[in-house]
Amino acid sequence: MKPVAFDYTAPPDVKSALSALAAEGAKLIAGGQSLGPMLNLRLTRPRLLVDISRIDALRIIERRGDSLWIGAATTHARIEDDCDGMLQTVAAGIAYRSVRNRGTIGGSMAHADPAADWPLALTAFGAFIHVHGPAGGRRIPAGEFMVGAFTTTLGDAELIEAVEVPVPSADARWGYYKFCRKTGEFPEASAAVLLDPKRRVANVVVGALNGAPRRCDDLAQRVAQRDQIDANAFAAAVAAVADLDALALRMHAVALARAVEQAVPS
Ligand SMILES: Cc1cc2nc3c(=O)[nH]c(=O)nc-3n(C[C@H](O)[C@H](O)[C@H](O)COP(=O)(O)OP(=O)(O)OC[C@H]3O[C@@H](n4cnc5c(N)ncnc54)[C@H](O)[C@@H]3O)c2cc1C
Numbered sequence: 001m002k003p004v005a006f007d008y009t010a011p012p013d014v015k016s017a018l019s020a021l022a023a024e025g026a027k028l029i030a031g032g033q034s035l036g037p038m039l040n041l042r043l044t045r046p047r048l049l050v051d052i053s054r055i056d057a058l059r060i061i062e063r064r065g066d067s068l069w070i071g072a073a074t075t076h077a078r079i080e081d082d083c084d085g086m087l088q089t090v091a092a093g094i095a096y097r098s099v100r101n102r103g104t105i106g107g108s109m110a111h112a113d114p115a116a117d118w119p120l121a122l123t124a125f126g127a128f129i130h131v132h133g134p135a136g137g138r139r140i141p142a143g144e145f146m147v148g149a150f151t152t153t154l155g156d157a158e159l160i161e162a163v164e165v166p167v168p169s170a171d172a173r174w175g176y177y178k179f180c181r182k183t184g185e186f187p188e189a190s191a192a193v194l195l196d197p198k199r200r201v202a203n204v205v206v207g208a209l210n211g212a213p214r215r216c217d218d219l220a221q222r223v224a225q226r227d228q229i230d231a232n233a234f235a236a237a238v239a240a241v242a243d244l245d246a247l248a249l250r251m252h253a254v255a256l257a258r259a260v261e262q263a264v265p266s
Contacts, residue, residue, distance in 0.1 A: 003042065006048060006049055009051065014058065021159065029053070030106055067164045070163050072104060072109075072160040074105050076104070106163070109145060109160055109163070112150050121192050123143040123205045130162045139164070143205075143215060147211075173195045174193060174194045177190065177255045191256040202224035204219050206242065
């Protein structure tokens with residue numbers, strides 16, 4: 001199928017993007033990697049597409065104090081090329097380079113696919129999502145931004161400006177593991193771990209669930225204390241936060257165990 005007819009604008013800055021977005025039937029487009037298929041299938045029928053992919057202020061990667069600010073329209077490929085550590089690994093593991101060349105971190109957060117990488121990874125980082133709209137700005141913890149499958153706290157007239165990622169200390173340890181049937185496909189189970197004792201951070205998160213990624217805080221405390229954790233405990237941690245069938249539970253438990261093993265090798 002083909003999309004319904006729509007108008008198109010590519011505003012030069014955030015202010016004009018927000019005023020364009022205020023129009024009836026307006027919708028943002030960044031990389032178009034998720035919106036493109038949705039338009040073709042007519043799952044969405046905007047009257048106006050507001051293209052934010054060329055707004056320079058939305059494409060920054062900038063150190064500010066103890067955080068790294070990544071503009072919402074920054075592509076996965078740019079993060080893969082210009083960042084390091086878990087950010088680099090997560091970006092490089094998304095789909096194929098052609099998708100990464102266009103897909104953006106803000107688009108991924110706004111689209112809120114349960115299996116997407118950034119909602120999981122940014123929750124593990126303890127990152128914040130900076131949103132701008134007619135009523136001004138909001139700073140939302142990444143773990144509270146996505147509230148369900150394809151559902152976020154974002155209002156219709158709001159856009160994501162940037163994500164703020166606290167920079168881990170030099171001693172921080174992390175793990176990131178996902179099961180994909182084929183390279184480049186969305187995962188069927190995923191997990192992320194960030195341990196940063198200097199910053200009192202111990203985050204263990206599972207993804208590719210039925211809704212938003214979920215934190216496993218009790219398990220995180222045990223991991224931080226270097227407890228011996230057996231397979232049953234990983235399965236119990238997943239079962240405590242998600243209602244999954246036996247196969248999915250096992251896959252998530254194994255993904256979790258492998259992410260923990262990367263962070264804290266036994
Ligand atoms: C073949 C294929 C494989 C993929 N595999 C993976 C994978 O393994 N892991 C993964 O995480 N992702 C995967 N993706 C998704 C991809 O990584 C993109 O991140 C994702 O499609 C959305 O980013 P985008 O910039 O293309 O957003 P778009 O498609 O342009 O927009 C998506 C939605 O977000 C909204 N939006 C965009 N930017 C903003 C903003 N700044 N503020 C508010 N709303 C905004 C749009 O209005 C739209 O509703 C895959 C995509 C494809 C096509």
